[in-house]
Amino acid sequence: YQGPPLAEGSMAVGGTGIFKQQAACPFRAFAQYRLGAAALDAVRPGLNASERGTVLHAALEQVWKELKSHDNLCRLSQAELEQAIHVAAGRAVDDVVQQRSHTVPQAFAAIERQRIERLLAAWLELEKTRAPFTVVETEQWREVRIAGIDVRTKIDRIDQLPDGRHVVIDYKTGRPR
Secondary structure (H helix, E strand, O other), X not given: OOOOOOOOOOOEOOOOHHHHHHHHOHHHHHHHHHOOOOXXXXXXXXXXXXXXXXXXXXXXXXXXXXXXXXXXXXXXXXXXXXXXXXXXXXXXXXXHHHHOOOOOOHHHHHHXXXXXXXXXXXXXXXXXXXXXXXXXXXXXXXXXXXXOEEEEEEXXXXXXXXXXXXXXXXXXXXXXX
């Protein structure tokens, strides 16, 4: 059996994840992306993996909106860098806690802030080892056409190198697959 085709000019929902699911199981991809079928999330205190990723993205976006470049990052003293990290982690966690105050106790939020601060510190130390760059965009939605299918996807960051080339950064904290 075959489902009806997407209407000409329509946007496929699900971003690039639709291609991964289609390759793994076409029926599941159809059910999830075309029919909107989804498993219910288990309610637990704290943040799930997706929310933790969202917090990290928000913190990195905050840092780079302030720093703007490799040069500015490298000029910061250790105390200034720690302050920038602390502010970015605090804002990102606070935004999620406000939305989920009934399931994210303050003690957990403090632990999450510390986790984000550690990740940001490690990430920014790695960024210091790169060649110079300027951040030109963070967390921007784009519409792209892949194999004739229009999808919306979010680009984590785009850097511009001194020679004018661009580098697309996709944040990952786990093992890349």
